[in-house]
Amino acid sequence: MRTGYLDGRSIAALAREHGVSRGAIRTAVTDLMPEHTAAAHDDTPAPELPVALDMPGKVADFLRAADLEPAERAALDHGVTVRRGQGYTLRVSAVPAVHRGLLARCQPLDGDQGAPAVPAPRKARREYENRVSTLTPTGP
Numbered sequence: 001m002r003t004g005y006l007d008g009r010s011i012a013a014l015a016r017e018h019g020v021s022r023g024a025i026r027t028a029v030t031d032l033m034p035e036h037t038a039a040a041h042d043d044t045p046a047p048e049l050p051v052a053l054d055m056p057g058k059v060a061d062f063l064r065a066a067d068l069e070p071a072e073r074a075a076l077d078h079g080v081t082v083r084r085g086q087g088y089t090l091r092v093s094a095v096p097a098v099h100r101g102l103l104a105r106c107q108p109l110d111g112d113q114g115a116p117a118v119p120a121p122r123k124a125r126r127e128y129e130n131r132v133s134t135l136t137p138t139g140p
Contacts, residue, residue: 005029048095053131055079056124059106060090066105071098096135103132 004014011029015022055063063076075094082089092099109125111117 001025001028002032048097050093050095051099051135052091052093053099053128054082054089055092055102055128055131057084057088057090058121058124059109059128060088060092062106062109062121063102068105069101072101072105075102096132099132099135103129 001014001018004017011022011025015025018025060076060079063072068076071094075092075098076090079090079092082091092102106125106128109117109121111122
């Protein structure tokens with residue numbers, strides 16, 4: 001089986017030849033040749049998948065006027081507006097790293113050293129922060 005795998009035979013062909021499942025062949029290859037399977041999986045990090053989060057309109061308005069990275073700008077531009085009573089919510093679909101970047105850029109809504117925070121935008125930023133914090137953290 002090892003020779004057949006190294007010669008480029010498919011896992012399905014090896015499974016038919018030995019009369020076992022493809023999963024059994026994969027397990028055997030992993031057990032017999034860990035250096036071949038570990039190297040294939042160590043180099044590729046798992047890609048982050050886009051997540052749709054609702055961003056309060058006050059946060060979206062602030063961020064539209066800010067200087068954003070291209071990925072952040074694209075996420076805002078492709079957001080879907082959802083009307084909510086007097087205001088609106090922007091449903092933004094982006095990878096978690098972009099959501100974290102947008103949250104970091106709207107930090108001034110909490111108020112600066114010299115300027116007090118306005119309650120409504122501050123609350124809107126906290127709501128978005130709560131939604132972003134539900135995403136799984138990346139890295140240490």
